[in-house]
Amino acid sequence: MMLLRLDDLTVRRGGVAVVAGVSATVGPGEVIGLVGPNGAGKTSLMRAALGLLAHEGCSSLAQLAPGPRARAAAWLPQAREIAWGMPVEAVVRLGRMPHGGGGTVAVERALARMGLQGLRGRAATELSGGEQARVLIARALAQEAPLLLADEPIAGLDPAAQIATMQVFAGLAAAGGAVVASLHDLGLAARHCTRLWVLSHGRLVADGAPRAVLTPGLLAEVFHIRAHFAETAEGPVFQALELLGGTA
Amino acid sequence: MSYRALLIWLSVLVAALFLGSLLVGASSLGPGASLAALWSGEGAAGLVLREIRLPRALLGLLVGAALGLSGAAMQGFLRNPLAEPGLIGTSGAAALGAVIAIHTGAYAAFALALPLAALTGAGVAVALLLALAGREARALTLILAGIAISALAGALTALVLNLAPSPYAAAEIVFWLMGSLADRSMLHVALAAPFIALGAVIVLRLGRGLDALTLGEDAASSLGVSLPRLRLGVVAGTAALVGAATAVTGAVGFVGLVVPHLLRSAVGAAPSRLLPASALGGAAMLLAADIATRLIVPERDLKLGVLTALVGAPFFLRMIRRIGREGA
Numbered sequence: 001m002m003l004l005r006l007d008d009l010t011v012r013r014g015g016v017a018v019v020a021g022v023s024a025t026v027g028p029g030e031v032i033g034l035v036g037p038n039g040a041g042k043t044s045l046m047r048a049a050l051g052l053l054a055h056e057g058c059s060s061l062a063q064l065a066p067g068p069r070a071r072a073a074a075w076l077p078q079a080r081e082i083a084w085g086m087p088v089e090a091v092v093r094l095g096r097m098p099h100g101g102g103g104t105v106a107v108e109r110a111l112a113r114m115g116l117q118g119l120r121g122r123a124a125t126e127l128s129g130g131e132q133a134r135v136l137i138a139r140a141l142a143q144e145a146p147l148l149l150a151d152e153p154i155a156g157l158d159p160a161a162q163i164a165t166m167q168v169f170a171g172l173a174a175a176g177g178a179v180v181a182s183l184h185d186l187g188l189a190a191r192h193c194t195r196l197w198v199l200s201h202g203r204l205v206a207d208g209a210p211r212a213v214l215t216p217g218l219l220a221e222v223f224h225i226r227a228h229f230a231e232t233a234e235g236p237v238f239q240a241l242e243l244l245g246g247t248a
Numbered sequence: 249m250s251y252r253a254l255l256i257w258l259s260v261l262v263a264a265l266f267l268g269s270l271l272v273g274a275s276s277l278g279p280g281a282s283l284a285a286l287w288s289g290e291g292a293a294g295l296v297l298r299e300i301r302l303p304r305a306l307l308g309l310l311v312g313a314a315l316g317l318s319g320a321a322m323q324g325f326l327r328n329p330l331a332e333p334g335l336i337g338t339s340g341a342a343a344l345g346a347v348i349a350i351h352t353g354a355y356a357a358f359a360l361a362l363p364l365a366a367l368t369g370a371g372v373a374v375a376l377l378l379a380l381a382g383r384e385a386r387a388l389t390l391i392l393a394g395i396a397i398s399a400l401a402g403a404l405t406a407l408v409l410n411l412a413p414s415p416y417a418a419a420e421i422v423f424w425l426m427g428s429l430a431d432r433s434m435l436h437v438a439l440a441a442p443f444i445a446l447g448a449v450i451v452l453r454l455g456r457g458l459d460a461l462t463l464g465e466d467a468a469s470s471l472g473v474s475l476p477r478l479r480l481g482v483v484a485g486t487a488a489l490v491g492a493a494t495a496v497t498g499a500v501g502f503v504g505l506v507v508p509h510l511l512r513s514a515v516g517a518a519p520s521r522l523l524p525a526s527a528l529g530g531a532a533m534l535l536a537a538d539i540a541t542r543l544i545v546p547e548r549d550l551k552l553g554v555l556t557a558l559v560g561a562p563f564f565l566r567m568i569r570r571i572g573r574e575g576a
Binding site: 047067073075086094123 | 462470472473513
């Protein structure tokens, strides 16, 4: 069973293809790290896949009606917006909307997964930025859709929360779901993702296991960096080392 | 206080103020005699109660609820506590319609010409707004189109005043623009009530969508909310509410702005809960303000809109200061 199928997905903005002919599939059990430099088209790719952005080609999610789509995939946008000071628990419960409300168990599970039980009664807008980010991840988890698309979900989180979030994603995948998350931290991507999609100028230039994808050649060409990558007893360790010349 | 308790408390408050509005007035009738006269409808007292005070109290209730509800919907939709229902230009356009009816003297020949012209103005504003904002569901486009329509309606209102045939006609227009519930009849109630009911039904159904919008437009659509439909509901619903309210009372400011803000933290900030609470709160505030106009200077006709602005503007300033401090 495929959770998402993209077929020649293309997004044009002002005549420029910011996403150019991307074809890929997502199946259960996968945590896919969507990586690429700024402006590579990561956000556009995910928004088009969800049908939130006009596109050519085909996305299996975009073809669904809004209701079924909201039950098939949850979306965590990069802009962390909480307009009103609603209690944390009420914000998380917004994730139950596609299911017609209810789902107290799902809300509790999401709060527990993101370590928010102690904050449930607090006004969400009074929390710190990192705490708000966790509240919004919990909201997406409460949706309990098989597929979660997340745009830079761990940016701005402390190291513990970053690792915890990646572990939550791994847990979703282990339970038969899948996650596609855009990430800038290639180290965390290498450690916690089952697969990486590398996007460069809107094109999917690599799709595979982190070890197979993050080669010196690709890192130089796409990211203009040199890095150290080692398989250790404690798993893969990736560290960017230096900028390569001729970045233009 | 729980949400349910708050709604009950507000309902009791509205009921008490409605009763108060029936009992306070120029003619010195005791409370018992007033209610007896309202029930029987006999004699001069019956006429006063049924023809003067009852429509006034009913309009206070309806218009206040309409302003509170539309304010809560507009703030929820724009995700901005400083938004007010007049922002999309319908109240300005309704006022323009009424002013034209006064200027041409049409309302002297036919009592309902004024509110009907105002409703037409509001309708034209909505059509123009949707044409200007197009299919683009972004809130910013809507605000900009609303500001343009408000400015145009304001300029045309000024033009009508400028061309007024006599100082008396100009004074009449100015007084009408101040907003008042005095000297309205049951005909006004009958005209406004269906539009306010229709607007309320539309807006009260938008709660879930507005809740989702708390997370931003993208997240709301991913939760299955249709943004174009939500926007259409907000525009059509608030236009019916505000258009009808303006048509029968003139411009009454600050109620739609202040009431949702006062109640927001008490309902836990969720827009869906704020809608019914603001409807009740708006009714209470307008009934109270209208009673106050009769108590403060009973011998002069203090305009309702003047009073709400006098009380509302300082409150608004305080709100801006607080938001400024929180933002800092």
